[in-house]
Amino acid sequence: MKTTNISQDFYARVYKETTYSNETSAELHPFYSTLKNFLRKHSLENSKCLEIGSGRGAFQEVVDDYTGVDYSESVARYYNKPFFRSQAEALPFPDSSFDAAWSYAVLEHVNDPGKALDEIRRVLKPTGLLLLEPAWQCRPWAAEGYPVRPYSDFTLEGKFIKASIPVRNSLAFRLLHVIPSRSLGLLRYLLRGKRDIPLRYRRLKANFEHFWMSDSDAQCCIDPYDALLFFQSRGDECLNYPTAVRKFIIRTGPLVIRVRKAAP
Numbered sequence: 576m577k578t579t580n581i582s583q584d585f586y587a588r589v590y591k592e593t594t595y596s597n598e599t600s601a602e603l604h605p606f607y608s609t610l611k612n613f614l615r616k617h618s619l620e621n622s623k624c625l626e627i628g629s630g631r632g633a634f635q636e637v638v639d640d641y642t643g644v645d646y647s648e649s650v651a652r653y654y655n656k657p658f659f660r661s662q663a664e665a666l667p668f669p670d671s672s673f674d675a676a677w678s679y680a681v682l683e684h685v686n687d688p689g690k691a692l693d694e695i696r697r698v699l700k701p702t703g704l705l706l707l708e709p710a711w712q713c714r715p716w717a718a719e720g721y722p723v724r725p726y727s728d729f730t731l732e733g734k735f736i737k738a739s740i741p742v743r744n745s746l747a748f749r750l751l752h753v754i755p756s757r758s759l760g761l762l763r764y765l766l767r768g769k770r771d772i773p774l775r776y777r778r779l780k781a782n783f784e785h786f787w788m789s790d791s792d793a794q795c796c797i798d799p800y801d802a803l804l805f806f807q808s809r810g811d812e813c814l815n816y817p818t819a820v821r822k823f824i825i826r827t828g829p830l831v832i833r834v835r836k837a838a839p
Contacts, residue, residue, distance in 0.1 A: 610679075688795055724737075799826075
């Protein structure tokens with residue numbers, strides 16, 4: 576069976592359960608305050624807004640003119656606002672359709688996140704705004720649930736992987752990888768000429784059989800710095816990380832992007 580069909584079946588199944596992305600109340604959602612601040616700060620309450628990866632539609636009432644998109648058709652019954660079943664890499668809207676868009680904990684689950692970002696830019700109007708907060712830097716051990724399963728579940732190799740996680744998660748260990756990686760990414764950006772650079776990410780093996788923990792089903796690991804360089808190479812503006820130094824030392828959290836593209 577193709578990966579697409581496997582993932583479709585997975586999301587159709589888990590959305591029927593209570594353990595996966597189960598928030599139906601906006602106020603109880605961990606993203607709620609970030610989203611409300613974004614809408615209020617940029618006066619978007621009456622704007623045409625798109626949510627990518629909208630799940631059960633918890634945020635469909637935060638603005639009047641709302642459209643939701645999700646990969647799983649099984650969530651359609653939760654909506655009283657426009658809803659489209661679609662992959663993020665092929666949004667079913669004309670160019671420059673929306674004033675603003677947001678996406679929370681979605682990009683890491685997309686097969687081709689760079690294409691998804693290009694699609695989001697395409698459907699946003701010139702100077703449109705994007706609030707983007709994936710789970711950055713998803714760990715490869717989440718797929719098999721190493722942090723939440725007992726040592727007895729694993730072979731000797733698996734036990735070693737589980738024991739090594741605290742070290743590999745430590746700030747010192749991660750800096751040994753992140754600083755050289757970001758330096759190479761910056762060099763690639765500086766040498767690009769006038770070309771847009773593709774989004775750099777690491778492919779993960781998603782678990783579409785058993786949902787052990789958050790991001791067991793993540794398909795890619797994305798550094799937020801690489802996302803910033805992706806947007807910057809296209810002339811977009813990051814409103815909450817305005818300087819080169821702040822961009823380089825970013826750890827996690829949302830990005831607020833103002834798209835800069837030619838009017839159609």
